[in-house]
Amino acid sequence: MTLPSPAPPAVEAAAVSRAGDLFQILRDGRARTRAELASITGLARSTVAAKVDALMATGLIGPAGEAVSSGGRPPSRVAFQPSARVVLGVDIGATHTVVGVTDLGARVLSEASAPLDIASGPEAVLDLVLGLCGDALRTAGRRPKELAGIGVGLPGPVEHSTGRPINPPIMPGWDGFDVPGYIQRTYPVDVLVDNDVNIMALGERAAYFADDDNLLFVKVATGIGAGIISSGVLQRGAVGTAGDLGHVRVPRGGDVLCRCGNYGCLEALASGPAVAAALTAEGVPAATGDDVLRLARQGNPAAVQALRQAGRDLGDVLAVCVNLLNPSVIVIGGRVAAAGEQLMAGVREVVYSRSLPLATARLRIVQSMAADQAGVLGASRLVVDHVLSPASVEALLAAP
Numbered sequence: 001m002t003l004p005s006p007a008p009p010a011v012e013a014a015a016v017s018r019a020g021d022l023f024q025i026l027r028d029g030r031a032r033t034r035a036e037l038a039s040i041t042g043l044a045r046s047t048v049a050a051k052v053d054a055l056m057a058t059g060l061i062g063p064a065g066e067a068v069s070s071g072g073r074p075p076s077r078v079a080f081q082p083s084a085r086v087v088l089g090v091d092i093g094a095t096h097t098v099v100g101v102t103d104l105g106a107r108v109l110s111e112a113s114a115p116l117d118i119a120s121g122p123e124a125v126l127d128l129v130l131g132l133c134g135d136a137l138r139t140a141g142r143r144p145k146e147l148a149g150i151g152v153g154l155p156g157p158v159e160h161s162t163g164r165p166i167n168p169p170i171m172p173g174w175d176g177f178d179v180p181g182y183i184q185r186t187y188p189v190d191v192l193v194d195n196d197v198n199i200m201a202l203g204e205r206a207a208y209f210a211d212d213d214n215l216l217f218v219k220v221a222t223g224i225g226a227g228i229i230s231s232g233v234l235q236r237g238a239v240g241t242a243g244d245l246g247h248v249r250v251p252r253g254g255d256v257l258c259r260c261g262n263y264g265c266l267e268a269l270a271s272g273p274a275v276a277a278a279l280t281a282e283g284v285p286a287a288t289g290d291d292v293l294r295l296a297r298q299g300n301p302a303a304v305q306a307l308r309q310a311g312r313d314l315g316d317v318l319a320v321c322v323n324l325l326n327p328s329v330i331v332i333g334g335r336v337a338a339a340g341e342q343l344m345a346g347v348r349e350v351v352y353s354r355s356l357p358l359a360t361a362r363l364r365i366v367q368s369m370a371a372d373q374a375g376v377l378g379a380s381r382l383v384v385d386h387v388l389s390p391a392s393v394e395a396l397l398a399a400p
Contacts, residue, residue, distance in 0.1 A: 016041040016042075016043060018051075018390060018393075018394050019051040019054045019055050019393065019394065019397055020389070020390035020391065020392070020393035020394040020397070021390050022037065022041065022048070022051045022052070022055070023055055023060060023061070023080075023388070023390070023393050024390060025037065025040060025041070026055075026061055026078070026079060026080045027080055027388060028080075029079060029080050029082075029105070030079065031064035031065065031077040031078065031079040032077055032078065032079070033075040033076065033077050033078075034048050034049050034052055034075070034076075034078070035075060037052070052078055054397055055078075055393075055397075056078065057397075058084070058393075058396055058397060059081060059084040059085075060080065060081060060084050060104075060388075060393070060396075061078045061079060061080055061081055062078065062079065062081045062084075063076060063077070063078060064077045064078055064079035065077055080104075080105075081104075082103040082104040082105030082107065083103050083104075084104060085103075085104055085146055085147070085148035085387075086101050086102065086103055086104075086109065086137075086140065086142045086146050086147055086148065087101070087102050087103075087104065087106075087147070087148055087149055087150070087151065087379075087380045087383045087384060087387075088100070088101060088133050088136070088137070088147065088149075088150040088151070088187075088379075089101075089102060089150075089151050089199075089375070089376035089377065089378070089379030089380040089383070090129055090133070090150065090151065090152040090153065090375075090376075090379055091153045091196060091199065091200075091374075091375025091376055091378075091379060092116070092118070092125065092129065092152065092153060092154050092155065092196065093118070093155050093196060093221060093222070093375075094117075094118045094155050094170055094221070094222035094223060095115060095116065095117065095118070095222055096113065096114070096115055096116065096335075097113060097114060097116050097125075097128070097129055097132065098111060098112075098113045098372055098373075098375060098376055099111065099112045099113070099129060099132040099133055099135075099136050099376070100112075100136065100373070100376035100377075100379075100380070101136045101137055101139075101140040101142060102376070102377075102380040102384075104148065104384055104387075104388065105384075106206065106377060106380045106381055106384055108373065108376065108377070108380075109140040109142070110136045110137075110139035110140035111136060111373075111376065112132040112133075112135045112136040112139070113132070113372075114128060114132060116128055118155060118170060118171050118174075119170070119171070119172050119173075121172070121173040121174070122173060122174050122177040122179065122182065123182070126179070126182050126183065129152075130183065130186050130187075133150075133186075133187070144187060147187055147189050148189065148190075148383065148384075148387045149189050149190040149191065149192065149383040149386065149387045150183060150187060150189060150190070150191045150192070150379075150383065151191075151192050151193075151194075151199065151378075151379030151380060151381075151382045151383040152179060152183070152191065152192070152193045152194075152379060153193075153194055153195065153196035153197075153198070153199040153200070153375045153378065153379055154168070154171070154174075154179070154193060154194075154195060154196055155168070155170060155171065155195075155196050155222075155223060155225075156168025156169065156170060156171045156174065156195065157195060157239065157240040157241045157244070158193050158194055158195050158240050159239070159240055160192075160193070160194055160236055160240060162178075162180075163178070163179050163180040163191060163192065163193030164176050164177060164178060164179065164193075165177060165179070166239060166240055166241075169247075169259065169260050170222070170223060170259070179191070179193050180192075180193060190383070190386060190387060192379075192382050192383055192386060194236075194379075194382060195225070195227070195236075195240065195243075196219070196225075196375055197217060197218075197219045197225040197226060197227040197243060198227045198234055198236065198243070198378070199227075199374075199375050199378030199379045199382060200217050200219060200227055200333060200368075200370075200374040200375050200378050201215065201216075201217035201226075201227025201228070201229055201234065201331075201378065202227070202229075202234060202377075202378035202381050202382060203370055203373070203374040203375060203376065203377030203378030203379070203380075203381060204217050204331050204333065204368060204369070204370050204374050204377075204378070205217075205229055206377060206378070206381045207369070207370050207373075207374075207377055208369045208370065209329055209331070212229075212327075212328050212329050213229070213230075213231055213232040213328075214229065214230055214231065214325070214326065214327045214328050214329075215229040215327055215328070215329050215330075215331065216228055216229075216318075216321060216325065216327040216329070216330045216331070217229075217330075217331045217333060217368075217374075218245065218314070218318070218330065218331065218332050218333065218334075219333050219334035219337075220270065220271065220272070220310075220314065220332060220333070220334040220335075220336040220337050220343065221271070221272055221289065221334035221335040221336055222271060222272055222273060222289070222335075223246050223267055223271055224245050224246035224266055224267045224270060224271055224314070224334075225243055225244055225245055225246055226243035226244075226245045226321070227243055228242055228243050228325065230325060230327075245266055245314075245317050245318075245321075246265060246266050246267035246271065247260050247262065247265045247266070247267060248265065248266050248317045248320075249262070249263075249264040249265060249266075250264060250265075250266050250269060250270075250313050250316050250317060251316055252264075252269060252313060252316075253265065253266075253268065253269060256268045256269060266313060266314065266316075266317050269310070269313045270310035270311075270313040270314050270336075271289070271336070272288060272289020272290070272292065272335060272336045273288065273289060274310075275289060275292050275306050275307065275310050275336070276288055276289055276291055276292050278306055279292060279295070279302060279303060279306050282302055284300065284302045284303065286303070289335055289336045290335065292306065292307065292336070293307075293335075293336070293338055296342055304342055307336075307342040307343050307346070308342050308343070308345060308346040309346060310336070310343060310346065311342065311343040311344060311345060311346020311347040311348075311349070311350075312346040312347075312349060312350050313346075314332075314343070314346070314347050315346060315347040315348070315349060315350025315351045315354070316350055316354070318330060318347060318350075318351050319350055319351050319354035319355045322351060322355040322356075322359050322360060322363060323355055323356050323359055326359050327363065328362060328363065328364070329363070329364045329365075329366065330347075330351075330363070330364070330365045330366070331366055331367070331368050331369075332344060332347065332365070332366070332367055332368060333367075333368030333370070333371070333374055334368075337367060337368060344365065344366075344367060347365055348365050351363075351365060
């Protein structure tokens, strides 16, 4: 899959003082002549030509055929070359990880995945991930020296500026661990780390909801969390915990103990392990969320009702989010969301009845379309936007 390229920003001559600024115009993939770039920016043709030559030397842009001639030699065109470098997108969950290699247009070139236990600690998990990264690069036919950067999603709060987890409730031994530093021992490139649901929100929006500036992505799996995009900007909160829906108390919670130590949390009722435990207590053996999904697909009425109730519990929390954030779309993803309409029906039932009518007038509640690729796509987008920023392009041009 190739994500839509970001539209070029509105440009004034004064704003295009560097080659990195000029490159932003070309990021949409459209081929342009030097004369067209001069017209767009208001810069002299000689200035544009010098900047284009510098960018071509990096491989970020390249020849793209010739324009129609109005007399004389046809002018040559240049365009963004997404294949110039590659990015590793890493989506680490509580029990599973997916690694993908993408080009600079976020087109997935290869993937590798494996089960894991996040509680086994950062070194063990990251060593597994680094092995998958090498496998994915080899499958894509790309070399480590072609790597522009690595994006990583973790299933817990992250201090985005440092890439260090902050008191993650399901990640013993990870608190304050230098994730970027550990990865850079193997791959000395920029490493950006964020909460896994945040990167899923970025990936889902970029791939399927580019026109929605207000989106809520909800992951329902071993835990429950949300990625919040408001006015087109990802909201991380003061310390990186924005969207931690799993530990919001729900009306049906009562005295159900959550692993966080509180009672009545959404995660303790509607996560995969919680639904499996509830079914087992009713005499329908289920060890994991995957077991619940299998039973539901087989038509087991208890499993179907358990998933519907999990959707209602989630809907109780999301109804508050709708009134507070007024999203235009809520995307439900994660392994438990693979239940499809059973979970979705419960969510819609409660959200549309409990939220303000004006807030739900144009609200869509949909299942994830990116599915297992959401995290990889989001991690790739996070890195691409960083490494192709004006400042990063200038640093690349200045490198010896």
